[in-house]
Amino acid sequence: MEKVPMTANGEQQLRLELDRLLKLRPKISEAIAEARELGDLKENAEYHAAREEQGICEAQIRDIEYKLSVAQVIDVTKMENTGKVIFGSTVTLIDCDTEEEKTYQIVGEDEANIKSGRISVSSPIARGLIGKMEGDEVVISTPGGERDFEIDQVAYI
Known part of the structure; x- marks a missing residue:
């Protein structure tokens, strides 16, 4: 795997964003659970919105984790x-x-x-x-x- 150069400041910004997203995860799970309780999932807009938000959040987490894994931090x-x-x-x-x-x-x-x-x-x-x-x-x-x-x-x- 080829390393990608990144400044120390760039690494810090990515780590802050990753931390924010990881803290957002449980809130999204709660929103999904609450939306499930509302009944029929086929026509439940809150449920579908929360699931979409979860997918976006998980994709961003994977993206940041990958970037950090291939980063060659140069200070x-x-x-x-x-x-x-x-x-x-x-x-x-x-x-x-x-x-x-x-x-x-x-x-x-x-x-x-x-x-x-x-x-x-x-x-x-x-x-x-x-x-x-x-x-x-x-x-x-x-x-x-x-x-x-x-x-x-x-x-x-």
């Missing part, structure tokens, strides 16, 4: 900052054309959220940055064409 805060862009690092870039500054953290597939500045390790930007050093100029192929960036800062936070 960059415990590494010496060498200025090299690695998985988990936070990189501040300056667009050489517009002088616009952008900051991204390179994270695992499931943690990526461009609105909060977290990009997937397999994204074009991350692939172009991994292994480069603070101060380097890089040309990154994006869906919108090639872009020139300067790596202004690399932080292991």
Whole structure:
């Protein structure tokens, strides 16, 4: 089974969600039991809704447990900052054309959220940055064409 990189923060978020779902399990079972007491199950909307919720909850639990089982947790805060862009690092870039500054953290597939500045390790930007050093100029192929960036800062936070 191939390990999938995940930040320590990503692991913590998954564990919190798993804990929430595990606590929800008994409540769903109670709702099913209460709905059963209402009588005919064929036309019992409460029963069917609770069973559907149970199925969704169980699927989410299995999904999170699988993700945690294949996760290779990487905590960059415990590494010496060498200025090299690695998985988990936070990189501040300056667009050489517009002088616009952008900051991204390179994270695992499931943690990526461009609105909060977290990009997937397999994204074009991350692939172009991994292994480069603070101060380097890089040309990154994006869906919108090639872009020139300067790596202004690399932080292991």
